[in-house]
Every structure is written in structure tokens, then in C-alpha cells.
Amino acid sequence: MKKNDHVSIMYDLQDETLEVGPGPLKMHFSLASGQLTRMINNRTGVDIPIQQSYLWYGxxxxxSDPQASGAYIFRPNGGPPTVATRLASLKVTRGSLVDEVYQQFNSWIYQVTRLYKYKEHAEIEFTIGPIPLDDSIGKEVITRITANMVTNGTFYTDSNGRDFLKRVRDHREDWTLEVTQPVAGNYYPLNLGVYIADGKSELSILVDRATGGASIQDGELELMLH
Structure with missing residues (x-):
């Protein structure tokens, strides 16, 4: 019989932050809010404040628009996205090769974050649903990553899983864009991933399925999840 080397730990919320990661990549979580606050790569020296949140567009x-939102059409109602929660429960499992962070954001959003000893990226697995409809409002659920980066409206998305193409918010290379959909008009299809860069650091998200992505504000990345 082999001894289990994984330990599940619940932390005292009176502490401030928790560092997770058995390898060069470290993630810091606030024990007061349960939210991600910082990412550090000890090999490269990158250290950036960062936040992740779940939101939904109505x-x-x-x-008010000739086209309603639907299964293959993203049309938000024009209002700002609603934050699902500002507090998340936090549970950590530590092992010799991998640390896992379990977060529950509300009754229908769950997330597991994994950091491996020999990897310099984090793996995130989310579970969403069933989405409540008791308020009779359809919900386009996203996750948003916010970093302390100056990106000047520029981000990069893959083209059919091949080269990454430069995208500039509210801009098209071949014609003058009349902005009527400031959110949906800046979403692009993703098969591989999306990233932002500011000359000092780069923040990349790779996806395991086709989805949509955008950078609606500088230093932010959004992924359409549901």
C-alpha cells in the first residue's frame, strides 16, 4: 500500500494571503476574499498583481437591437457585466507534484486551479450551471483576468489554431469600423488561445475548446464560458 502524499487544508481567514505552487510558478490568494491576487514566476522573475473574476452580461x-442574443449570437443588452460574487470559498490540497485550489464562487460556479512542480503555467478547470433564470434575464457568463499591464488596446488571438493575429480594440485593418457593439464587436473566436503583452511581460490563456475571447479594457482578458 502506498501512502497518500496529498494533504487537504482549510485556512484561517484571519491570515492575509496564501501562496500555492510546488514549482517555479506561484499563485497568491486572498484568504479574506478567496480570490487570486498575484502570480510569481521564480525562474523568470516575473511578479504581477492579477485578479480573476466571474461575471455575466445580460x-x-x-x-433594443434588431438581433437578439441566441445560441450562436452574442448580443449583450448594453449594461455593464454583473459580478457573480466578490467572495469565494477556498480550499487547498497540497502534494509533492501538484497543488490544487478549490474555489466556489456561488451556487453555480466552481473552479479548480492546478499548479505542477515542473510546469510554469496554471491549469484551470471550471464548472458552470445550472444558470439561474428566476430573474428572467439570459446570462452570458465570462471569466475575466485583470493584470497590471498597459496594453494600448492591443491583444492577440489565434487564427484557426495557427498563427496569432494582432487585434486592436474598436479597429479593423481594412475598413473604418462604426462601433455599434463595443463588447460583442471586440470578441474573436478562439481555438488555441489569446494573449496580451506590454513589453515587460506577457499574459497568455490557452483553451481546450473553441470559445470567444476579448480584451475590452487594457490589461484585461475575457473568455466566454457559457
């Missing part, structure tokens, strides 16, 4: 019903 879906347009078509009363």
Missing part, C-alpha cells in the same frame, strides 16, 4: 431580448 442577454439582449431584441427589443
Amino acid at each position: 442577454s439582449s431580448s431584441g427589443d
